[in-house]
Amino acid sequence: MSDKPRRVLMSKWTKTKVLLGSNKVRPLIPDTRKFSKSTLKEMLKKYTMVYVKPEIGTFGNGVIRAEKLGPEEYMYQTGTTVHSFWDYESFHESLRAIISKKRYLIQKGIHLVKYNKRRFDIRVMVQLSPTGKWETTGLIGRVAHPKKIVTNYHSGGKPMDVNRLLAAHLSNSEIKKIIHSLNELGVTTAKYLHKSYPGFRQIGLDIGFDKTWTPWIIEVNTNPDPYIFNKLTDKSMYRKVMRYKKAAAK
Numbered sequence: 275m276s277d278k279p280r281r282v283l284m285s286k287w288t289k290t291k292v293l294l295g296s297n298k299v300r301p302l303i304p305d306t307r308k309f310s311k312s313t314l315k316e317m318l319k320k321y322t323m324v325y326v327k328p329e330i331g332t333f334g335n336g337v338i339r340a341e342k343l344g345p346e347e348y349m350y351q352t353g354t355t356v357h358s359f360w361d362y363e364s365f366h367e368s369l370r371a372i373i374s375k376k377r378y379l380i381q382k383g384i385h386l387v388k389y390n391k392r393r394f395d396i397r398v399m400v401q402l403s404p405t406g407k408w409e410t411t412g413l414i415g416r417v418a419h420p421k422k423i424v425t426n427y428h429s430g431g432k433p434m435d436v437n438r439l440l441a442a443h444l445s446n447s448e449i450k451k452i453i454h455s456l457n458e459l460g461v462t463t464a465k466y467l468h469k470s471y472p473g474f475r476q477i478g479l480d481i482g483f484d485k486t487w488t489p490w491i492i493e494v495n496t497n498p499d500p501y502i503f504n505k506l507t508d509k510s511m512y513r514k515v516m517r518y519k520k521a522a523a524k
């Protein structure tokens with residue numbers, strides 16, 4: 275048996291619980307709980323819109339957006355299909371059938387800022403440098419397919435230059451500040467996770483902004499896709515990400 279420290283951690287629940295231990299990171303994690311009938315009802319009452327997602331998932335697969343539209347009116351969307359209900363029981367039954375016996379989480383929904391009417395979030399790539407320091411090496415925007423609720427590339431999301439996305443909303447100096455704070459947030463999060471999991475060499479944060487420009491941490495990936503950076507015309511980030519990745523694999 276190998277006793278090497280683990281390099282990846284798949285459970286979104288475990289990662290969330292660890293990160294809640296950091297005073298700096300905690301306020302940026304949307305309320306996340308294990309799926310249950312009563313928790314879903316309570317969270318929809320509190321937040322109106324929530325994301326229901328597999329505890330272990332990738333590519334946006336199985337991610338559901340659920341909303342309470344009125345006193346007894348509910349809906350949820352998976353892929354591009356919307357289902358509507360006129361009472362909580364049938365809404366929950368229908369969701370239950372999708373979830374089946376799998377472990378799911380419920381997370382407060384963030385109303386993501388849009389670009390050309392499409393939701394977007396930002397992937398922040400953070401890597402251990404060849405000299406052993408945590409560094410944010412890449413930022414890339416991911417714009418959702420117009421009819422979808424997830425931004426993942428594998429679900430039809432479009433990778434885009436972060437400056438271009440933010441320039442649709444903010445001045446140059448505001449963009450600079452936001453990029454600086456994303457770089458810092460990436461390093462803070464990585465350092466904190468690294469204390470519990472010294473085997474980690476890289477993380478990818480999915481950051482979603484609401485209209486107040488709070489950088490919500492939607493999830494932290496421990497095995498982030500480096501190739502998404504190759505979709506940008508400017509290859510400088512891609513080259514750095516790959517260089518650090520190769521150095522860390524040794």
Ligand SMILES: Nc1ncnc2c1ncn2[C@@H]1O[C@H](COP(=O)(O)OP(=O)(O)OP(=O)(O)O)[C@@H](O)[C@H]1O
Nearest residue numbers: 325331332333334335381382383384424425493495
């Ligand atoms: N609480 C939320 N509020 C708003 N959007 C969300 C929320 N949770 C998820 N999303 C959207 O769904 C996408 C996929 O969710 P998430 O990143 O949690 O799972 P995943 O992408 O399947 O996992 P992985 O990134 O490991 O492949 C996010 O990138 C984001 O666009």
Ligand SMILES: [Mg+2]
Nearest residue numbers: 333334480493
């Ligand atoms: Mg993700």
